[in-house]
Structure formats: structure tokens, C-alpha cells
Amino acid sequence: xxxxxxxxxxxxxxxxxxxxxxxxxxxxxxxxxxxxxxxxxxxxxxxxxxxxxxxxxxxxxxxxxxxxxxxxxxxxxxxxxxxxxxxxxxxxxxxxxxxxxxxxxxxxxxxxxxxxxxxxxxxxxxxxxxxxxxxxxxxxxxxxxxxxxxxxxxxxxxxxxxxxxxxxxxxxxxxxxxxxxxxxxxxxxxxxxxxxxxxxxxxxxxxxxxxxxxxxxxxxxxxxxxxxxxxxxxxxxxxxxxxxxxxxxxxxxxxxxxxxxxxxxxxxxxxxxxxxxxxxxxxxxxxxxxxxxxxxxxxxxxxxxxxxxxxxxxxxxxxxxxxxxxxxxxxxxxxxxxxxxxxxxxxxxxxxxxxxxxxxxxxxxxxxxxxxxxxxxxxxxxxxxxxxxxxxxxxxxxxxxxxxxxxxxxxxxxxxxxxxxxxxxxxxxxxxxxx
Amino acid sequence: xxxxxxxxxxxxxxxxxxxxxxxxxxxxxxxxxxxxxxxxxxxxxxxxxxxxxxxxxxxxxxxxxxxxxxxxxxxxxxxxxxxxxxxxxxxxxxxxxxxxxxxxxxxxxxxxxxxxxxxxxxxxxxxxxxxxxxxxxxxxxxxxxxxxxxxxxxxxxxxxxxxxxxxxxxxxxxxxxxxxxxxxxxxxxxxxxxxxxxxxxxxxxxxxxxxxxxxxxxxxxxxxxxxxxxxxxxxxxxxxxxxxxxxxxxxxxxxxxxxxxxxxxxxxxxxxxxxxxxxxxxxxxxxxxxxxxxxxxxxxxxxxxxxxxxxxxxxxxxxxxxxxxxxxxxxxxxxxxxxxxxxxxxxxxxxxxxxxxxxxxxxxxxxxxxxxxxxxxxxxxxxxxxxxxxxxxxxxxxxxxxxxxxxxxxxxxxxxxxxxxxxxxxxxxxxxxxx
Numbered sequence: 001x002x003x004x005x006x007x008x009x010x011x012x013x014x015x016x017x018x019x020x021x022x023x024x025x026x027x028x029x030x031x032x033x034x035x036x037x038x039x040x041x042x043x044x045x046x047x048x049x050x051x052x053x054x055x056x057x058x059x060x061x062x063x064x065x066x067x068x069x070x071x072x073x074x075x076x077x078x079x080x081x082x083x084x085x086x087x088x089x090x091x092x093x094x095x096x097x098x099x100x101x102x103x104x105x106x107x108x109x110x111x112x113x114x115x116x117x118x119x120x121x122x123x124x125x126x127x128x129x130x131x132x133x134x135x136x137x138x139x140x141x142x143x144x145x146x147x148x149x150x151x152x153x154x155x156x157x158x159x160x161x162x163x164x165x166x167x168x169x170x171x172x173x174x175x176x177x178x179x180x181x182x183x184x185x186x187x188x189x190x191x192x193x194x195x196x197x198x199x200x201x202x203x204x205x206x207x208x209x210x211x212x213x214x215x216x217x218x219x220x221x222x223x224x225x226x227x228x229x230x231x232x233x234x235x236x237x238x239x240x241x242x243x244x245x246x247x248x249x250x251x252x253x254x255x256x257x258x259x260x261x262x263x264x265x266x267x268x269x270x271x272x273x274x275x276x277x278x279x280x281x282x283x284x285x286x287x288x289x290x291x292x293x294x295x296x297x298x299x300x301x302x303x304x305x306x307x308x309x310x311x312x313x314x315x316x317x318x319x320x321x322x323x324x325x326x327x328x329x330x331x332x333x334x335x336x337x338x339x340x341x342x343x344x345x346x347x348x349x350x351x352x353x354x355x356x357x358x359x360x361x362x363x364x365x366x367x368x369x370x371x372x373x374x375x376x377x378x379x380x381x382x383x384x385x386x387x388x389x390x391x392x393x394x395x396x397x398x399x400x401x402x403x404x405x406x407x408x409x410x411x412x413x414x415x416x417x418x419x420x421x422x423x424x425x426x427x428x429x430x431x432x433x434x435x
Numbered sequence: 436x437x438x439x440x441x442x443x444x445x446x447x448x449x450x451x452x453x454x455x456x457x458x459x460x461x462x463x464x465x466x467x468x469x470x471x472x473x474x475x476x477x478x479x480x481x482x483x484x485x486x487x488x489x490x491x492x493x494x495x496x497x498x499x500x501x502x503x504x505x506x507x508x509x510x511x512x513x514x515x516x517x518x519x520x521x522x523x524x525x526x527x528x529x530x531x532x533x534x535x536x537x538x539x540x541x542x543x544x545x546x547x548x549x550x551x552x553x554x555x556x557x558x559x560x561x562x563x564x565x566x567x568x569x570x571x572x573x574x575x576x577x578x579x580x581x582x583x584x585x586x587x588x589x590x591x592x593x594x595x596x597x598x599x600x601x602x603x604x605x606x607x608x609x610x611x612x613x614x615x616x617x618x619x620x621x622x623x624x625x626x627x628x629x630x631x632x633x634x635x636x637x638x639x640x641x642x643x644x645x646x647x648x649x650x651x652x653x654x655x656x657x658x659x660x661x662x663x664x665x666x667x668x669x670x671x672x673x674x675x676x677x678x679x680x681x682x683x684x685x686x687x688x689x690x691x692x693x694x695x696x697x698x699x700x701x702x703x704x705x706x707x708x709x710x711x712x713x714x715x716x717x718x719x720x721x722x723x724x725x726x727x728x729x730x731x732x733x734x735x736x737x738x739x740x741x742x743x744x745x746x747x748x749x750x751x752x753x754x755x756x757x758x759x760x761x762x763x764x765x766x767x768x769x770x771x772x773x774x775x776x777x778x779x780x781x782x783x784x785x786x787x788x789x790x791x792x793x794x795x796x797x798x799x800x801x802x803x804x805x806x807x808x809x810x811x812x813x814x815x816x817x818x819x820x821x822x823x824x825x826x827x828x829x830x831x832x833x834x835x836x837x838x839x840x841x842x843x844x845x846x847x848x849x850x851x852x853x854x855x856x857x858x859x860x861x862x863x864x865x866x867x868x869x870x
Contacts, residue, residue, distance in 0.1 A: 079793075123724045126716075127671035127735055131661040180795045180807055195630075196659035196669075199790055199811075207720050215807045218793040224631035226566040234631075236562035281561075285642050289558045300562055355634055356791040356810075358514075358653040360615045372615055372650045375791075376634075 053193035056136035060103040062421040063268055065428070066138030068383050069246040069256065069348070072231075073136045073191040076221040076352045077198040078274060078379065080184020080414055082146065085212035088156040092433050095141070097208050098188075099427035102139035102201065108132070111204035128200055135197040139205075141428045142187030142272050142416025150185065161432060163263035165271055165386040166417045172399035174410065181276050181412030184216040189272075189381070195222065217412065219276060221352025221379040230303060230311065234353050234376055235284055235407075237296050238303035241311055242338070244346045255346045255390070256383050258417075265431035268420030270383040273347075273391040276354070276412030279377035284407045295403040297334030305334060317341070331403045337394055347382040347390045354379045377408065387415060488628035491571035495538040497856040498703055500863070501573030503818050504681040504691065504783070507666075508571045508626040511656040511787045512633040513709060513814065515619020515849055517581065520647035523591040527868050530576070532643050533623075534862035537574035537636065543567070546639035563635055570632040574640075576863045577622030577707055577851030585620065596867060598698035600706055600821040601852045607834035609845065616711050616847030619651040624707075624816070630657065652847065654711060656787025656814040665738060665746065669788050669811055670719055670842075672731050673738035676746055677773070679781045690781045690825070691818050693852075700866035703855030705818040708782075708826040711789070711847030714812035719842045730838045732769030740769060752776070766838045772829055782817040782825045789814045812843065822850060 053074065058066050083091065101111040110125030148154075148162035190201035199220060206215055225231025230238040244251040253259070258266040284292070293299055293306060303311035307319050307327035315338055319327040328335045339346050354377060361373040384390030399405070422428045488509065493501050518526065536546040545560030583589070583597035625636035634655060641650055660666025665673040679686040688694070693701040719727070728734055728741060738746035742754050742762035750773055754762040763770045774781050791810040797803075819825030834840070854864045 077790075121723065122721050126669075126720050128667045128669055129659070130667060130671070130736065131664065132659055133661075180793075194659050195657045195790065196788070199669075203716065203720070203809075207717075210721075215793060217807060218809065220790045220792050222630045224564070224567055224629050226568075229566065232563045232565060234561075234563055234634075236565070281638065282642075285561050285638070286557050286645075288556065301565065353631070354792070355512075355630065355655045357655050357789070358615075358650060372652060374638075374653065 052133075054133040054135050056193060057108075057134045058106060058136050058138045060106040060139070060422075061424045064257070065140045065269070065418055065421045066106070067140035067189055067191050068270055068272075068350070068418065069252060070138050070191070071246075072223060072350055073138070073198075074193045074223055075195040075198045076189060076191045076223075076379070076381075077195075077202045077218065078187070078189045078221070078381070079202045079206065079218040080144065080216045080274075080416075081186045081188070081206070081209060081213040082183075082216050083150075083155070083185045083213050086155050087212075088433070090212045091147075091156055092427075094209055094212060095429050095433075096427040098139075098141065098205050099422050101204060101208065102141075102428075103424075105201050105204065106134060106137045106139065108134040108137075111201075111208070125204060126200065129194075129197050132194060132197055135192040135194040137190065137192040137197055137201060139201055140187075140189040140191075140272075140418055142189070142418040143429065143432070144183060144185045144187060144414065144416050146183070146185035158432065161263065161265065163258070163260060163266055163417060165258065165260055165263070165266075165388060166415065167388060167392070169273070169387070169413055169415050170392065170396075172395055172410065174399050174405055175413070176409050176411055177413050178411050181217045181219075183414050184416075186213065187272070187274075187414065187416040187418070195220065219354060219379050219412070220356075221354045223352050233351070233378060234279060234281060234355075235292070235296075237292075237298060237300055238311060239351060239378075240349055241298075241303055242315065242334075243349055246348065251346075252348075254385070256348045256385060258385050260386065263417075265429075265434075266417055266419060270348075270385065270418050271387050271390070272416045272418050273380075273382045273384075273387055274412070274414045274416075275378075275380040275410050277378040277380050278375065278409045278411050280407050280409075281374050281376060294329050294332060295407075297328040297332030306332075329403070331401050333398070333402050333404050336397050336402050341397065342394050343389070345389050345394060347384040347394065349380070349382050351378050351380045351382075353377070383418075487568075489568040489570045491628060492543075492569045493541060493571050493573045495541040495574070495857075496859045499692070500575045500704070500853055500856045501541070502575035502624055502626050503705055503707075503785070503853065504687060505573050505626070506681075507658055507785055508573070508633075509628045509658055510630040510633045511624060511626045511658075511814070511816075512630075512637045512653065513622070513624045513656070513816070514637045514641065514653040515579065515651045515709075515851075516621045516623070516641070516644060516648040517651050518585075518590070518620045518648050521590050522647075523868070525647045526582075526591055527862075529644055529647060530864050530868075531862045533574075533576065533640050534857050536639060536643065537576075537863075538859075540636050540639065541569060541572045541574065543569040543572075546636075546643070560639060561635065564629075564632050567629055567632055570627040570629040572625065572627040572632055572636060574636055575622075575624040575626075575707075575853055577624070577853040578864065578867070579618060579620045579622060579849065579851050581618070581620035593867065596698065596700065598693070598695060598701055598852060600693065600695055600698070600701075600823060601850065602823060602827070604708070604822070604848055604850050605827065605831075607830055607845065609834050609840055610848070611844050611846055612848050613846050616652045616654075618849050619851075621648065622707070622709075622849065622851040622853070630655065654789060654814050654847070655791075656789045658787050668786075668813055669714060669716060669790075670727070670731075672727075672733060672735055673746060674786060674813075675784055676733075676738055677750065677769075678784055681783065686781075687783075689820070691783045691820060693820050695821065698852075700864075700869075701852055701854060705783075705820065705853050706822050706825070707851045707853050708815075708817045708819070708822055709847070709849045709851075710813075710815040710845050712813040712815050713810065713844045713846050715842050715844075716809050716811060729764050729767060730842075732763040732767030741767075764838070766836050768833070768837050768839050771832050771837050776832065777829050778824075780824050780829060782819040782829065784815070784817050786813055786815045786817075788812070818853075 112124035190198040192198040233239040305315045356375040547559035625633040627633040668674040796808040
């Protein structure tokens, strides 16, 4: 129920007043904003082609979920939740609500229509992104192993629908996983061109689940890159150069989209691995440039494979220097993670840097200092058709041999089945819950 | 020493090659880049008027330090360091180096000139902001009490120069300070329109101090606001509406710039208070809109004082509703922090939201849950001519009576004397160390 902009309610603008006041484009706080929503969406779509990343709009509904092959936005907030309800209907209703809210927020609407009918309940949206615009928001949902079986219980009658590809990740060499940053029954990844817009989306969805879930972990991330260039991670190297091309449907069907016959409800979805990788930047920064390049197997400034000149030059694992040594070292990151070293496997990396400021830390390497250190690194996110031929074998090799391990510690880990996109009127995961 | 772009050194572009390749404008990795630096600066200045915030350039040298009355950039990284050296010259040399590096980075140059002469030492810059542009970077330096006296020792012969205004902050009601997020001998605040550019600046400066200091705390922050409007904090309310006008030199001289005669070296400087304020967003989001507005004393969506219609309408503390009750509640944030409630005192708030993801937290309020919660809130930053008439009395009142305290916990705290700006060729704090 909308109120008029009367003197008794000066803080509660009618939709028209609000649109005029607040949102150059973008956020609508009004209830029953369907019409204006469509108009806004059209206007926003027009603006999506403009340069202002705050005005970009990504579609929510479609064959695939957004945020997978979507060109990477500048910020993310990813989170995992544990379900506490034992009711299948609770889960379905939550997913319906999440679907609708995510679609609304991607158009810069509040998570649910606000009403001004009184003070007997909290507002449906925290209001902190009012006027910021859609900012290219995508919201991607995923299902962890616990949705299917939790402590040997089939809480929602879904155990028989668990895909073989949704494996529990093995323990990798060097893993230092923190329980409170690992796992989760449900996954939400919000990506946007603004930090507050991304966090806002997760925060509204989390709140809609109060009483039937608890938050397991949340993680903010960001990515800084000159437009149309491969961004550099906090180690100063370009990250993502050798990704399979998202514009090539054949490559995406081969490597990213799920196709296994045992889980028809996952057709058009993907399996997503998330790893929180802390990087000891203090140590890394003290390493000579040449050593850093040996670790990566690439030149730092150009991004070219060692011995090559340009970023996208072919990674030639057989190239030798004049003394007959491999140009790209045996234990370099690029060699170990390369397709040719992994039976042709490829994964679509869509990682973000993270920067959770500092904490007091006890190092596991000489000089074994105990001190305040950066709690920063990489929130590694990778999509693939099957982790058993994607992330798992690749990371098993990396975990054992990668020179980079001196500087990185995997402290969080999770794997999720991200179902295909929803049709308007339906909800994410509908096919999993049907029949 | 610059190298040519020969096949032997394919990853190390000559300056010209680099400029062509990497930096539309912005970062120069070349050694001896003084000439190109000036040219770039001129070009950057031209671009500063363009809309792209990555191309904005803020001057480093000047009467005042940047980052105080500078229009607020979108991101910050603030940090405090403890000096471990006992050498006055070490401190002076560090400040010289910091000054020069900060000036360079504000022009999108690397922290120090890179040379390509060999691999016997680490590169002078981590390289992770290569090509990103200056992004409006400002770097602001401050001196904590420990620079003057530390554990009763006058390590650097500065004890007699400590200004009376650089007080140790008292313990405030409700303080839950964490030692590892509190205090510090030296302060660095980097603000920029990009998260990585801000963090990069602090990271390079921190590294220059290895061996003579340790990091005490670091904190990333951000601010999302529609252009030319007061941004909203994570509670959804506009923050900073009633700031003294930074464009009014008289107001700045009255409230912000230090003028006390006991510390001539601080003339044109300011005293900066930093508080890390965690906000229980989970609870806040469950509060009714009307209650939230009572807490703030403002309407949420418009930002107007309660009973008024527009954000910048006058805060009338005497206004009553039809029943004779105060329009702006006795214990509301706006009333308690208002100038009229504080003997005319004003401070210049230049705060950022922070979002350090989540941690496992034990709540101090009902329902006393132990669970994963947002580690998010406000990195409160306030500048003033004297904290004894600024932050301290204002916060003493707030700490006792502010209704907002139900949702906020002060977990970090620091106070610094930020000296005036440096002249080109000199360094920050030169007058403190002269004679």
C-alpha cells in the first residue's frame, strides 16, 4: 500500500516522488512497482550500453544463471548457508522468494515491495542502495551436498537426485581449512559493479531465510582492472588469461555446462568450486621479480608466458632456453594448471581478490613471525561441467607441486551445484523439486 | 636503468613500450620517469575534470595534506604502524621516503623508480595497479602518541613537542577495544576511487618500513553513493549530512585545522580520530522503519530531520509534535551529536563503511546467539582542530545515551596528529623534526 506524500508522512515518498528524488535511474522503493519496473528496465537496458557501470543491467531469467559466463563485474559478495528447517516446503518457498527478490534487485528494485502501512514489521529492504542503480547485479544460486544429505539424513527427499558430479572435495595437500569458512547447503553469489550493491543483495536474501537457515560464511571480493584487459590479482600478475572463451558456446558446453545424464535437472547448470586462498603478500613482495615470474611461469608486466612476448601468446610447455632447460619451469603455476598437463581439462575461473583487512597471524613459514598481517588474497571461484575432471585433478597437482604454495594457504573451500537459469514465473531449482 | 625491449628481456618493456601497452594514462613503470611524469600529470589533470574516476588526480603537495577536506573517494585503506627502531634518523628517512612515494603514487607512478638491472633485490613496487590510473589517490600521514613517548621513553627526542591536543583518548562507555585494532605510532590513510589502488599505496609504504616498524592494524573501507548525493551507510541512512562545509575556509579554520600555539609544527594540520565500529546488521534489519528513524532522528529515505521534509532542512531540536513531545527524540543520534548539544563543537566526519566478510561471533545482546555474523560496519574517521573539544565530549555523550549503541560496538580506536602538507622537496612532518 503506497502512501501519499502528506505532511504526516514526510519520510515516505510516494513512488512518483521517490523516483523523482532518488533514482536517476534504478532503485524503486514503491509498492506495486510492476509497471514502473518494466519502464525502468527498458530505460536501464538502454543505459546498459552506456559507459556508467552503475547503470548496467544484467538479465536474471534465462537459460543459464547470470554470474557464470557474465563478463566479470568489479565486486562480489559470496555466501553459504546451512539449512536448519526439516521442511521441504520451507526450502521451496525460500527458493521462490529468493528467485523473485534476485530478479527484482537485478533491476534495482528493493528485494520485496515496500509497504508503508505501519510499523508492525520491519521494512522488506534495508534501503542502503537506494538510488545507486542496478550496477550490473547478477545473483547466482547453488546447492551444496547438505541439501541432498546432511549427517546421513535425507531431510528433503532429494538424496536420490544428488548428481555424481557433486562430490565432496577431497583433502588437498596443504589444506588449512577453517570450518567456519568451508562448506554450506546453499550458495549465493552476488556480483555487481559496486561493493554495496553486491553485499546488499546477499544481506536481503539472508534475512529472508531467518528461522530456516543460518549463515555459514560470507565473503566480499573485488577486482580491479583496466577496462577490456585481464585484471591483475594482488600478486601483481594477470589472472584469467588462459580461460576458455565464454563467447564460444562450444567451449562452454564442453567445459562449463553440466551435461551428465544422471541429473537432468542440472542441464544448463554448472558446478562451482570456491576456495578462500590467503596470500602472504608481505613475503611475496620481498621476492625478486625473476623469481616471481618463475613461480607463475609468466612475465609479470606483459603477462606473456615465459620466453614469449605477449599475454595471449601460446603457452609452449616444450620450449627450452639456450641451455636446454624448460622456459616454463616444471613447478610453475602455468605449467601445472595448463590444459596439456591435465588431460585436456579446463575450468572457467571467475575469481576475485579479497581484502578482509588484517588480523593477528601465526605464520607457518620461516621466520615464523607472529604479527599483524594482511588477511587478503584470492577468493577463487571456478565453474565446470564436472569437478572430478576439472578442479579436483588440477588442484591435486597444484597442491603438491606448485611453487606458489609457499605464499598461499587454502583456508576455505566449498562445492555447489548451480542449477540452470529460471524461467520467469518459475524459480531456481524448480526441476530439482518437481515430482 | 631502463632496458630496451629486446628479445632477451621480453617481459620488461622500455618506458615507451610500456606506456603504449599498459597505461591509457596512469601508471609508469619506467625508471627515470621524471619527464614523462610531468607530462602525464598534466594530461591527468586535464582528465581529472572528465567523468572517469580512475583518471582523477589529486595534488599531493600543498598547504594541507590531501584526504582531509578532499571530496571523499569511493575506497580507503587506513593503517597504523608501531615503530621498532630507536633511531631518529630512521624515522626521518622513512618519512622522506613515504612522502616521495606517496607523491609518486598519486600520479599513478610506482612507489619508487623500477630498475631492471637484475634480480638481486625485489622490485620497488608490487605492480598490481599497473595501468589502473591515479584513481584520485590521496595519502594522508599522521603521528600517534607513541611517536612522542612510548612506554615512558622519548625515543626520538620529540616528547617536548607533543601537542596538548594529541591526548590519549579516554575509555568510553561500552568500548570493547581490541588491542590489535587500536592505537599506533604512525598512521597512513589512502583514499582512492578504486579498492586496489588504495590498498596498493599502503602496502608499498608498509614495505618500505620493514625492519623499523611493524603493522599494528590495517582496514579497508568503501563508500557507495549516487554522485553528488550524501552516501548511505550500511544502516541505510545518509551519513555526513550535517558536516561543516569543506568549501568554507572559515569553518575549516574553526573546526578542522589545528591552531594551538603549543605546536607550531601542526599549524595547517588536523587531529584525526579513527574508530572501528562493528554494526549488528542482522539485528538492525529486523527493526521497524519507524524505530530506526527514532534512533537516528532522521527520516530514512529522504534523510530529513524528523518532522522535516528535506535532507538539508534545519535540525530543530525544540520542535514538538502535537502531543508536546520532542520531534527528535532525546536519545536520538542526531540530537546527541548535534552542535547545539555540544557547546558548538563540530567535527568533520569522513567515514567509510567496512566489510570484512564474516566471522564467528558471540553476541553481547539477547538472544545471545553464537554464530557466523557480518564483520561489517563503519570505519569512523573524524578530523578536528582539537579532540578535547571535538570528538571526546561528543562521543562521551553518545557512548552513554545514544539509542544506536544497541546496534554498534566500538572495537578499534586511535588518534593521530596529521601534520600540514609538505612542500615539494620537503617531507611530511619536516617541521616537527627540524631543530
